[in-house]
Amino acid sequence: MQVVIHISLKDGVLDPEGRAIGHSLASLGFDDANSVRVGKNITLDIDTDDASRAHQRAARMCEVLLANTVIEDYEIEVIEES
Amino acid sequence: MQVVIHISLKDGVLDPEGRAIGHSLASLGFDDANSVRVGKNITLDIDTDDASRAHQRAARMCEVLLANTVIEDYEIEVIEES
Numbered sequence: 158m159q160v161v162i163h164i165s166l167k168d169g170v171l172d173p174e175g176r177a178i179g180h181s182l183a184s185l186g187f188d189d190a191n192s193v194r195v196g197k198n199i200t201l202d203i204d205t206d207d208a209s210r211a212h213q214r215a216a217r218m219c220e221v222l223l224a225n226t227v228i229e230d231y232e233i234e235v236i237e238e239s
Numbered sequence: 240m241q242v243v244i245h246i247s248l249k250d251g252v253l254d255p256e257g258r259a260i261g262h263s264l265a266s267l268g269f270d271d272a273n274s275v276r277v278g279k280n281i282t283l284d285i286d287t288d289d290a291s292r293a294h295q296r297a298a299r300m301c302e303v304l305l306a307n308t309v310i311e312d313y314e315i316e317v318i319e320e321s
Contacts, residue, residue, distance in 0.1 A: 163280065178281065178305070187300055189286040198245065198278045199260065204271040218269055223260070 158203050158211040159236040162219060165196035170228045199223060208235045240285050240293040241318040244301060247278035252310045281305060290317045 166172050172194050179193040203211045215233045224231040248254050254276050261275040285293045297315045306313040 165280075165282070175281075179283075181304055182283075182300060185303060187296070187303075189296065190300065191284040191286070193281060193283040196280045196282065198247075198280055199257075199275060200247070200278065201261075201275040202273040204273070214269070214271065218264060218272065221267060221269075222263055 158205055158208060158238070160201055160203055160211050160215045161234045161236065162199045162201075162215055162223060163196060163232040163234070164199065164219070164224050164229050165232075166194065167228055167230050208237060211235050240287055240290060240320070242283055242285055242293050242297045243316045243318065244281045244283075244297055244305060245278060245314040245316070246281065246301070246306050246311050247314075248276065249310055249312050290319060293317050 174195045175193040178195065179190065182188075182190045182193070201215075203214050205211050205214070212233055212235050215235075216231075219231045219233070220226065256277045257275040260277065261272065264270075264272045264275070283297075285296050287293050287296070294315055294317050297317075298313075301313045301315070302308065
């Protein structure tokens, strides 16, 4: 089952990469772009047909390795095969 | 208008970061995780109330700066305020 994990910095945590992108956009003439924030998404397959188990495994992976839960939030999206 | 841009490596492009995460997961006992791919998402506000214009501006930003279109695909999601 395919799972997409979206990892983003918590509100209030400084995002230097986002700020740098914002500056670059402005200097290229995109001065209508504001509040740029950068996050990560991790796509993976988990060997199970049970969506709730896939969700639970992905959450465990985030807690243990993928996200730094002090400064990052994560969101898990399980892609149901149709 | 808030826009989320999802940037991911094209299929077939080697993803060393994803591979490293896959190895780390396996060594932590998550041997049910496969095909790990890592992408980026960029959230920004664009000064317009017109969703199609926001989409068009975001696409232009991707082409000019945000994505490396030789090896990366991008997907634009305009968040309509409700």
